[in-house]
Amino acid sequence: MAETAISHAHDAGHGAHSSTGLSNNKLGMWMFLGSECLLFGGLISTYMLYKGRVNAGPQPNNIFDIPFTSVSSFVLLMSSLTMVLAVSAAQRKDERNMNLWLIVTALLGATFVGGQVYEFTSFYREGLGFTTSLFGSSFYTLTGFHGVHVSVGIIMLMALVGMNRNKRIPGDRAEVVELIGLYWHFVDIVWIVIFTLVYLIPS
Amino acid sequence: MSTATEHPEETEHTEHTEGHEAEHHGLSDKQYIYVALILAALTAIEVSTYYVDFGPFFMPTLFILMTVKFVTVVSYFMHLKFDNKLFTYLFYSGLILAICVYCGFLATFKFFLQKG
Amino acid sequence: MTIIERPSTEVAVAGGAPSGVKPSEALGVFKRPAASTSWRDWLVTVDHKKLGIMYGVSAFFFFLVGGVEALLIRLQLISPNGKVLNADQYNQMFTMHATTMVFLFVMPMAAAFANYFVPLQIGARDVAFPRINAFGFWCFLFGGLFLNSSWFLGGGADGGWFMYAPNSSTLFSPSHGIDFWTVGLQITGIASLTGAINLIVTILNMRTKGMKMMRMPIFTWMVLVTQFLLLFAIPVITVALFLLTFQRSFDATFFDVASGADPLLWQHLFWIFGHPEVYIMILPSFGIVSEVIPVFSKKPLFGYPIVAMSGAAIGFVGWGVWAHHMFASGLGPVSVAVFSMSTMAIAVPTGVKIVNWVMTMWGGKLTFTIPMMFAIALIVQFTIGGLSGVTHAVAPADTQQTDTYYIVAHFHYVLFGGAVFGLFSGFYYWWPKMFRRQLNNAIGKWNFWLMVIGMNLTFGPMHILGLQGQPRRMMVWTEARAGEGFFNFGFWNRVASIGSFTLGIGVLLFLVNVIYTHKSKKVAIAPLDPWDARSLEWMTQSPPQEHNFDVLPTVSHLDEFFHRKYETDSSTHGVTQVHSAEEVMAELNAHPDEHIHMPSRSYWPILLALSLPVIGYGVIYNRTLMAIGAGLILLTMFGWAMEPSTSPDDDFDPPAPGEGGGHTKELSPIG
Numbered sequence: 001m002a003e004t005a006i007s008h009a010h011d012a013g014h015g016a017h018s019s020t021g022l023s024n025n026k027l028g029m030w031m032f033l034g035s036e037c038l039l040f041g042g043l044i045s046t047y048m049l050y051k052g053r054v055n056a057g058p059q060p061n062n063i064f065d066i067p068f069t070s071v072s073s074f075v076l077l078m079s080s081l082t083m084v085l086a087v088s089a090a091q092r093k094d095e096r097n098m099n100l101w102l103i104v105t106a107l108l109g110a111t112f113v114g115g116q117v118y119e120f121t122s123f124y125r126e127g128l129g130f131t132t133s134l135f136g137s138s139f140y141t142l143t144g145f146h147g148v149h150v151s152v153g154i155i156m157l158m159a160l161v162g163m164n165r166n167k168r169i170p171g172d173r174a175e176v177v178e179l180i181g182l183y184w185h186f187v188d189i190v191w192i193v194i195f196t197l198v199y200l201i202p203s
Numbered sequence: 204m205s206t207a208t209e210h211p212e213e214t215e216h217t218e219h220t221e222g223h224e225a226e227h228h229g230l231s232d233k234q235y236i237y238v239a240l241i242l243a244a245l246t247a248i249e250v251s252t253y254y255v256d257f258g259p260f261f262m263p264t265l266f267i268l269m270t271v272k273f274v275t276v277v278s279y280f281m282h283l284k285f286d287n288k289l290f291t292y293l294f295y296s297g298l299i300l301a302i303c304v305y306c307g308f309l310a311t312f313k314f315f316l317q318k319g
Numbered sequence: 320m321t322i323i324e325r326p327s328t329e330v331a332v333a334g335g336a337p338s339g340v341k342p343s344e345a346l347g348v349f350k351r352p353a354a355s356t357s358w359r360d361w362l363v364t365v366d367h368k369k370l371g372i373m374y375g376v377s378a379f380f381f382f383l384v385g386g387v388e389a390l391l392i393r394l395q396l397i398s399p400n401g402k403v404l405n406a407d408q409y410n411q412m413f414t415m416h417a418t419t420m421v422f423l424f425v426m427p428m429a430a431a432f433a434n435y436f437v438p439l440q441i442g443a444r445d446v447a448f449p450r451i452n453a454f455g456f457w458c459f460l461f462g463g464l465f466l467n468s469s470w471f472l473g474g475g476a477d478g479g480w481f482m483y484a485p486n487s488s489t490l491f492s493p494s495h496g497i498d499f500w501t502v503g504l505q506i507t508g509i510a511s512l513t514g515a516i517n518l519i520v521t522i523l524n525m526r527t528k529g530m531k532m533m534r535m536p537i538f539t540w541m542v543l544v545t546q547f548l549l550l551f552a553i554p555v556i557t558v559a560l561f562l563l564t565f566q567r568s569f570d571a572t573f574f575d576v577a578s579g580a581d582p583l584l585w586q587h588l589f590w591i592f593g594h595p596e597v598y599i600m601i602l603p604s605f606g607i608v609s610e611v612i613p614v615f616s617k618k619p620l621f622g623y624p625i626v627a628m629s630g631a632a633i634g635f636v637g638w639g640v641w642a643h644h645m646f647a648s649g650l651g652p653v654s655v656a657v658f659s660m661s662t663m664a665i666a667v668p669t670g671v672k673i674v675n676w677v678m679t680m681w682g683g684k685l686t687f688t689i690p691m692m693f694a695i696a697l698i699v700q701f702t703i704g705g706l707s708g709v710t711h712a713v714a715p716a717d718t719q720q721t722d723t724y725y726i727v728a729h730f731h732y733v734l735f736g737g738a739v740f741g742l743f744s745g746f747y748y749w750w751p752k753m754f755r756r757q758l759n760n761a762i763g764k765w766n767f768w769l770m771v772i773g774m775n776l777t778f779g780p781m782h783i784l785g786l787q788g789q790p791r792r793m794m795v796w797t798e799a800r801a802g803e804g805f806f807n808f809g810f811w812n813r814v815a816s817i818g819s820f821t822l823g824i825g826v827l828l829f830l831v832n833v834i835y836t837h838k839s840k841k842v843a844i845a846p847l848d849p850w851d852a853r854s855l856e857w858m859t860q861s862p863p864q865e866h867n868f869d870v871l872p873t874v875s876h877l878d879e880f881f882h883r884k885y886e887t888d889s890s891t892h893g894v895t896q897v898h899s900a901e902e903v904m905a906e907l908n909a910h911p912d913e914h915i916h917m918p919s920r921s922y923w924p925i926l927l928a929l930s931l932p933v934i935g936y937g938v939i940y941n942r943t944l945m946a947i948g949a950g951l952i953l954l955t956m957f958g959w960a961m962e963p964s965t966s967p968d969d970d971f972d973p974p975a976p977g978e979g980g981g982h983t984k985e986l987s988p989i990g
Binding site: 031038042053145 | 447448525526550551552553558565569571574580584953957960
């Protein structure tokens with residue numbers, strides 16, 4: 001049979017035919033994460049500029065609950081571990097453990113988000129609203145954006161589990177898990193920076 | 204939709220995908236857990252700065268810990284250390300650009316000349 | 320015979336087989352759209368060429384909108400005590416003129432060319448993510464329409480295109496215009512960001528065999544640099560737009576001076592985006608000109624590696640100059656000095672390009688076709704604009720120039736005289752490849768000269784006006800304040816306004832040319848290679864078939880197409896033609912690929928894009944609408960995620976060929 005010169009416009013998703021040998025999707029995800037550095041950098045810088053400007057309402061020192069947030073941070077960090085275990089399982093085609101670790105990751109993420117919600121509501125009750133001061137506006141915007149990113153990640157994880165169950169994942173499944181993993185870890189490392197700059201360094 | 208299964212005679216594809224797979228296995232699951240434990244320990248030290256007075260080492264410690272945790276997750280959990288260097292260039296160029304631009308931005312506000 | 324798989328509307332009805340394309344049992348919600356030639360195909364297409372045309376048509380429409388806005392401004396300023404626009408309308412006019420031209424004309428028009436030609440230039444069949452490409456286009460269109468719907472819903476944005484805070488807050492600008500602006504630009508920003516990721520992956524990963532990076536055409540290089548700039552700059556304006564939206568719609572305090580806010584926060588965030596943005600606008604045109612000049616000088620581009628690298632250098636250094644837009648804002652002498660020096664530095668790589676283009680022409684056999692004329696005009700006019708730019712870099716001088724018409728002159732020379740002229744060069748150059756006909760030469764000459772004369776008449780005097788002291792955004796002038804002497808404010812404003820209408824007529828002549836070329840029976844079908852060009856996009860039919868190439872060419876040279884037609888003798892520097900373009904094509908297509916799998920059409924991109932303006936109207940009018948929009952996003956994203964990029968075989972009726980009636984696998988006689 002004559003060699004079929006197959007040109008699959010989509011197939012370089014697996015790196016099989018691409019000029020660099022790398023997967024289109026993976027390249028795309030890393031670039032997206034690179035651009036997200038600029039997004040979060042802007043929000044973090046705005047916060048750093050404004051964190052000391054409290055013309056009304058509580059100061060950062062007075063309101064942060066470091067022990068509580070430390071636990072939250074630890075939870076998110078561990079979710080990165082469970083995520084990487086899920087990716088590892090997916091690559092081994094270990095269906096059960098992949099689903100298990102994906103669900104655990106989502107649960108840990110949800111715990112984190114729950115902690116954020118609790119934190120926000122207690123800050124609000126203590127007098128720090130979104131509109132109270134520059135500190136308030138920039139704090140809630142920065143952590144809020146992060147929280148939304150985590151929530152989107154949880155939706156993607158659950159969707160992955162659901163779609164996998166119904167065999168509705170087109171393409172290379174291990175790669176999909178890997179890419180969602182990259183997104184998840186990125187959200188975690190943004191929190192590593194936020195935890196230090198926002199919570200641990202007093203104004 | 205992998206061509207490897209549809210056309211077994213095209214060995215270059217299987218070789219390619221095999222070579223591809225090899226890249227994926229950076230650490231074993233056990234090693235990932237060790238990394239996570241290290242990260243947990245570093246976090247504990249970070250949190251301890253809230254309770255213990257580090258004196259002049261406060262800021263440097265926090266920055267170093269933050270950076271080490273950041274790079275560790277990126278290199279090991281995100282697999283960047285074991286993957287093609289192009290990914291490293293792409294991601295770190297965005298990161299370094301962000302750091303430079305935003306530090307420049309804060310510098311114009313004399314942010315780094317403040318006390319404390 | 321080449322089998323091109325795509326679902327067709329015809330059906331094999333042999334012995335009771337079901338009619339129509341079988342509903343996708345395994346995947347998807349509804350049937351996948353099938354190919355058709357009707358207008359509906361354009362709504363679901365993922366073909367980069369069709370998307371390129373849609374980008375182009377939409378961008379040109381917005382060009383006309385922005386042009387009308389400009390002409391209203393010039394009409395207001397043609398005589399003293401102008402009554403054409405009141406102050407509020409004037410504010411809206413200059414804001415929307417600039418916003419439309421920057422975000423809805425220049426950027427998407429460059430995207431049009433990039434989408435159409437980059438895959439062809441690198442020997443690919445489409446971009447890396449075709450559905451995301453379609454999604455990006457619809458985001459741009461809907462974002463632009465959303466932004467302009469403000470005209471009918473209380474007035475356009477009125478804070479200037481750079482929208483400085485706190486002037487842009489609800490206190491000083493209570494109408495919804497600015498809200499339409501912030502949300503509209505967020506939506507178009509999504510188009511730019513996804514487009515950037517798409518094109519970068521395409522260029523890095525989908526080059527044909529032998530197409531090394533240093534063999535890519537300069538247009539593709541410049542597009543690559545532009546996409547990196549977009550990738551990193553769009554998030555910055557995203558932050559700024561969110562902060563402003565939160566301030567205006569949710570009472571955040573980011574720009575509330577009473578709470579201690581610093582107005583410079585907005586300026587920095589905006590210009591950190593804004594400066595790379597101007598390079599985003601000019602680099603594609605530089606790329607076009609770098610294609611056109613070698614072709615019509617019958618010489619390879621002088622210093623190809625330098626031209627490629629200087630583009631990258633401009634992209635890189637461009638991140639370090641943003642505060643030169645803020646010299647008079649109170650930054651302080653240290654910051655001003657630093658940015659003044661970096662701004663002087665960036666003139667160097669740009670100047671390098673000018674030298675390379677001139678050296679390409681030097682000693683070449685020049686033909687002054689219309690694309691060549693537009694390209695040469697770019698070199699001259701951009702140089703003028705660049706020189707005024709260098710004067711701005713000198714911070715003490717800029718203190719007098721800033722916020723005057725001298726600045727307006729500068730950026731219109733580089734943007735109109737530079738970027739827009741480059742785009743027009745691209746129109747005339749690539750028209751025969753896209754549409755099988757060459758635009759008329761005689762009308763083209765009128766188009767060109769009226770644009771040149773109009774442009775220079777309009778913006779030339781603005782240098783003088785600026786130095787005479789006319790500030791920007793000045794809504795009216797009076798005889799009493801016009802200054803002494805004959806050549807005063809009044810005189811130059813009149814000249815500029817007359818120039819602007821000349822320019823308008825020039826632009827209209829382009830439209831006349833397009834209509835004439837396509838309606839007239841006398842215009843011949845253009846040959847495949849009318850200009851004797853050098854790069855791969857010309858090695859296709861006119862217009863290229865949906866799959867671009869029957870066989871993906873193997874590349875062994877820079878300017879591969881040229882080298883297939885000509886043999887060069889290095890000792891005598893002689894060039895002899897060995898093949899005609901048609902012969903090259905025939906040889907290339909002698910053994911077409913047997914199996915070409917093209918990405919399938921999809922309706923999810925347009926549906927997902929539609930949910931964005933729903934959220935937008937929700938932010939402005941009704942929070943429930945926001946929730947509905949968010950729900951739509953979720954639904955459409957799920958639908959999209961479950962659909963494979965290319966429908967598998969079992970998604971279609973599988974009649975064997977020759978069974979009579981329609982086939983879903985087209986047997987296409989090629990080669």
